[in-house]
Amino acid sequence: MTTSRTARRTPRPRDIETIRVLLHSGEVARALQVVGDRWSFLLMRDAFIGVRRFEDLRRRTGASRGTLTARLNAMVDAGLFYRSPYGSAPSRLEYRLTEKGLAFYPVALCMWTWENRWGGEFGLPPRLIHTTCGKSLNPSLVCAHCETGIGWRHLVFKPGPGAHSYPAPPTSTRRRESAASSNGDGVDTTMFHSVDTVGDRWTALLVGALFFGLHRYDDINAALGIATNILADRLRRLLAAGVIEQRLYQDHPPRHEYHLTDKGWDLLQFTIAMHDWGTHWIPSPHGPGLLLRHRPCGKRLRVKVVCGSCGAAVEAREVQIHGPARKSAAQRRGGQGKKPLVRRT
Numbered sequence: 001m002t003t004s005r006t007a008r009r010t011p012r013p014r015d016i017e018t019i020r021v022l023l024h025s026g027e028v029a030r031a032l033q034v035v036g037d038r039w040s041f042l043l044m045r046d047a048f049i050g051v052r053r054f055e056d057l058r059r060r061t062g063a064s065r066g067t068l069t070a071r072l073n074a075m076v077d078a079g080l081f082y083r084s085p086y087g088s089a090p091s092r093l094e095y096r097l098t099e100k101g102l103a104f105y106p107v108a109l110c111m112w113t114w115e116n117r118w119g120g121e122f123g124l125p126p127r128l129i130h131t132t133c134g135k136s137l138n139p140s141l142v143c144a145h146c147e148t149g150i151g152w153r154h155l156v157f158k159p160g161p162g163a164h165s166y167p168a169p170p171t172s173t174r175r176r177e178s179a180a181s182s183n184g185d186g187v188d189t190t191m192f193h194s195v196d197t198v199g200d201r202w203t204a205l206l207v208g209a210l211f212f213g214l215h216r217y218d219d220i221n222a223a224l225g226i227a228t229n230i231l232a233d234r235l236r237r238l239l240a241a242g243v244i245e246q247r248l249y250q251d252h253p254p255r256h257e258y259h260l261t262d263k264g265w266d267l268l269q270f271t272i273a274m275h276d277w278g279t280h281w282i283p284s285p286h287g288p289g290l291l292l293r294h295r296p297c298g299k300r301l302r303v304k305v306v307c308g309s310c311g312a313a314v315e316a317r318e319v320q321i322h323g324p325a326r327k328s329a330a331q332r333r334g335g336q337g338k339k340p341l342v343r344r345t
């Protein structure tokens with residue numbers, strides 16, 4: 001824990017109200033209604049490495065048959081997958097990504113990058129090769145207009161015409177299924193750290209509130225409109241994962257603020273990629289809720305992922321998986337954890 005006193009300006013109620021509207025009507029919130037749970041993220045992970053059949057998806061995600069059926073149906077309804085017959089029996093169907101599903105690739109790559117940098121408890125993801133240049137892929141998210149990087153200070157926010165038009169937040173307090181509950185044989189545990197950290201609607205919105213500069217429990221609570229037990233649970237999880245840290249701002253009685261660590265700030269690329277996908281593939285009938293402008297070029301933000309070695313835009317079909325998932329330092333030391341299985345495709 002870091003101890004510090006901040007002379008920071010306390011957000012006014014009007015600022016908190018604006019942040020509340022931007023968080024709930026923003027494009028990320030809409031995207032999370034479609035993919036904001038761990039199974040959807042794991043299914044997208046597997047889809048991008050070419051896993052298409054129900055039994056393979058079930059084994060690799062560790063989802064129960066019922067859960068997997070429900071998630072796949074929802075993702076077909078949401079237009080991310082389509083069913084396609086295979087083999088001789090017409091009843092055999094596999095799940096393939098639609099154009100909308102394929103467009104999720106930058107989000108998946110940002111997650112892979114974050115996992116590569118900060119994950120590892122369950123094994124690091126496999127190395128990726130950019131076939132265009134033959135080098136190891138080191139993806140980076142840039143502005144599609146001026147091709148420069150995207151940091152928080154490069155972004156200008158404005159409520160769009162769709163601000164204020166959003167569904168009531170879900171009130172479910174259903175416990176999240178954690179990584180530990182799905183360690184069956186053949187389960188691929190790579191990406192579990194990012195999926196268990198941000199593969200949840202409330203956690204992602206909570207990180208968003210911190211990006212917007214809210215640090216105190218009551219302010220975050222007011223902006224999220226979240227049940228206090230859920231907020232306490234998500235703060236605990238993010239502290240345990242090292243995504244946020246506490247800073248003491250008052251001694252008597254002791255009170256803390258929550259701040260993003262470097263690991264937490266590093267979720268910005270993932271969040272921006274999600275905003276971009278939500279903007280274009282889950283449009284609101286009322287127009288965008290949150291408009292983002294890229295300060296260096298002044299244009300409305302659109303993003304693309306480029307290869308750090310050759311600078312070319314990265315397409316899913318130009319990326320090869322190289323070798324099995326790598327062992328993390330913790331696994332090499334203690335040998336704990338199941339050996340992740342990644343099928344070469």
Ligand SMILES: [Zn+2]
Binds near residue numbers: 145146296298
């Ligand atoms: Zn730009």
Ligand SMILES: [Zn+2]
Binds near residue numbers: 130133307308309310
């Ligand atoms: Zn390249």
